[in-house]
Amino acid sequence: MSKVLIKGNEAIAEAAIHAGCKLFFGYPITPSTEIVEYLAKHLPKHGGTVLQGEDEIASIYMCYGAAATGARVMTASSSPGYSLKQEGMSYLAAAELPVVVVNINRSGPGLGGLGPSQADYFQCTKGGGHGDYRVIVLAPSTGQEMYDYTMAAFDLADKYRTPVVILGDGFLGQMMETVELKDRPAVELPAKDWVATGCRGRAKRKIASYCLTIEIGEVNCLRWQDKFAKLQATEQRWEEFHTQDAEYLIVGYGSAARIAKSTVLKARAHGIKVGLIRPVTLWPFPVKAFIPYKDKLKGILTVELNAGQMIEDVKLAVECRLPVYFHSRQGGMLPSENEILDKLCQVFNLPCPQEV
Template sequence: MKKILIKGNEAIAEAAIQAGCKLFFGYPITPSTEVVEYLSKHLPKAGGTVLQGEDEVASINMCYGAATTGTRVMTATSSPGFSLKQEGMSYLAAAELPVVVVNVNRAGPGLGGLGPAQSDYFQCTKGGGHGDYRLIVLAPSKSQELYDFTMEAFDLADKYRNPVLIMADGFLGQMMEPVEIKERPQVELPPKDWVVDGCRGRQKRKIVSYSLTNEIGEANCLKWQDKYEKIKETEQRWEEFYTEDAEYLIVGYGTCGRIGKSVVLNARKAGIKLGLIRPITLWPFPEKGFAPYKEKIKGIVTVELNAGQMIEDVKLAIECRVPVYLCNRQGGMMPSENEILEFIGKVFDLSLVREA
């Protein structure tokens, strides 16, 4: 294993190659473009194919067709492009096709701007397309996690026959860090006995989601919901930082979770017992991570690059037993450590004792 200095987007692309991805369909859009650029150069060397669709709608439907063969397939985009993929995302989930999708968030709404944002949280975690479906959503906070989570995303997609989303932001995608290039781990996965690859010598298989009767439609929905409940029970992931004796918590994912660690350390120096919970799975949201703190802490601050979206899930996880406040920036702006710490001191009326 070796370490190389690469952009976060390139770490995603290299991880896909190492994970055995053979097909990539996408359309370039800032700040995710380096994913397709890197794969265009390196995936063919690994026996794979990169095809630029005429747009995001075509690209996600190409992923649908390719995934029915059991081949590992991926697409990548940024916020406006992800919006265009929503019908396809719903179809992938209904057909139970394992596809890895990357959304490197940029500021919105509309065309917005090219700066980092987390304003796609609702769209990514609640289902941006039609129908009751869910995506497994992973939120890295550094380049090494972009690599590791992308590699694992392919295994999760195959394990549950479900699309998996890597939700990053423009800051993570463009930042350069050393990344350890790991080989694909050996994971026991269910057989792909559902693929359509020619039916000579066997019965025909169909991969469809259309229900001709309401009874069949309900049975399908119940089957999907049962799968989502199993995912919710087994795949909740989070990181805790200085939570053992914490009186207050901050909650942040991705870049905000990364900044949050420095805020915690500065708060401790200022005499505030602050801890951090960093959700790693945005869906399923790590409710289990909050359970021990419902009666233990005095308050929570969520740090987000949006108008306040994850805060709703935090309030539900904590059952509204303690006050939860939002510290946020929008439009591509990033909060500083001091800005967050001062906000915590203000909303909880805490005296910050600065070290000399």
């Protein structure tokens, strides 16, 4: 193990190498470009291959073919490019192929901006492509987590035979932090006895999702839903910060959660009992995290870098038993801790720190 000063994007790429990724297919797009650049330089030294597809659509289907052979494979992009991958994401989910997909958010619709944003929450967590499907979505908030969650993503993809998304933003991707390069932990994963070997009759099933028989189609759909239900029951992940005696909660993920933590400390210094729940899995959303607090809190404030997306899942998690308010910055802007604290005091009619 060693510690290095490294960009978040580079931490993702280094983690992929340590996790045994052998193939990367992608198309460069800021603010995720350092991932393909880093892997193009370093992955071949470890027996891997990096290929730039002609576009994002080609890249996701290259991942499909590689994953069908059982290889560990990854792609990375940013918001417009991730949009182009959505048909392929649906195909990967239906064929149950393990691929790690990184999305370093841009801000706003269209071409957007390069500043930090969380505007792709809906697209990533609700199944951005066609059909009833879900994929695991992990949301790091530090350079170390960019590394650790990428390592975990490859194992989760293999365990459940599913695409796994790492959802970051331009702030996390470009910021340099000290990261400990850990070895991949030993985990027991199912054998890949389903892979296509190129020999007729060798694979146990076809790597495909096409079905013309409606009865079989329903069986397949129900099987996928059972799998998603298992994921919801077993893979919810979150972090709690000063929640034990909290009267109010802030909920935020990624970059927003970093600032929210400082807000919690400042609020408590002025006698306001507030805590933080930081979702680590955006899907499955950590509903379990809110169960102990649904009937004892006075309210919740979500902090997001979008127009209001995660707030819908928070309201569902607390079953609308308490008020849930929203604080937003958009277009690449980040909120300050004072700004969040002022909003908390405003919506819950609390004396602001200047008045305490």
